[in-house]
Amino acid sequence: MTQSRDWLIQWLRDAHAMEEQAETMLSGQLSRLESYPELGDRIRQHLDETRQQASRLKSCLDRIGEESSAMKDAGGKLTAMAQSISGVFAGDEVMKGSLASYTFEHMEIASYTMLIAAANAEGEAEVARVSEQNLREEEAMADWLKSHLAETTQMFLSRAAADSDAAKR
Template identity: 40%
Template sequence: MTTARDIYITGLKNAHAMENQALAIMKPQLQRIESYPDVAERLSQHIAETEGQIERLDQLLDRAGTDRSGLKDTAMSIAGTMAALGHTIAPDEIVKNSFANYAFENFEIAAYKSLLALADEAGDEEAIALLETNLEEEIAMAEWLDENIEPLTLRFASLASMGADAKR
């Protein structure tokens, strides 16, 4: 029989892999940004937040007496790297990355909302604050992306119309 705790621990492992995937997506993007310093600054900040999220998930997994899933972490990191590479050939790479990042942030928000429900159901009240911190950081990043997609798109269009290398 599968218990709420079993499902919760699987969710923690999945979230750990998801955050490793997020790093594998964001780090190559950050290295390629040239014409959008505000995006680079916010992405750099969120990379640091994501590293903190992984540390919090590590704490929760350690407290639960279980290991991370090395296979999931590796597979999701590879998937993230491939996703990041996929947009490098697009002439509007920065815009495509913003779309993908916004979608991924909302995926993470849903994952943390689910984990919070599972932590409550499994009786892991101590996890709530850590998971809420992760959720708040994801919401803040999604909101920033939402607020900046139009200005970013217009900056891309302006640079492109002037003949500048606007893609990144």
């Protein structure tokens, strides 16, 4: 095995763990967005995409005779759970969640860009194809979040002015 193939496998495992973390993070956010239906709907859609992304990555690992990293997957989920729990105590949870989601989407975009280059270097066309599909979904979510951030902020500020408890959800 070449060193670049080792990196490809490691980055595939990292991406799988990243999607496991994203699933936990999005699930936590979704449970507290009743006052933001459009944001909730888009997060629900992206949660489905995230589950599919993790499944596609697992299939890539299986196809090349490798497994995901249980340790990395668990670590990502624990990190997301801690973040979700800490958000409950923030008075501006929806805004902190929007910030975290937008930031996380860009980490995913960078990860898939790296995977595409590594897969192409190793002649792994299926890994490149899957990574490109996942990349398009992450870019679409990042674009959606960016284009709705001002609207979400205005909704939050209006709700906060009227009722501080309603603003959180």
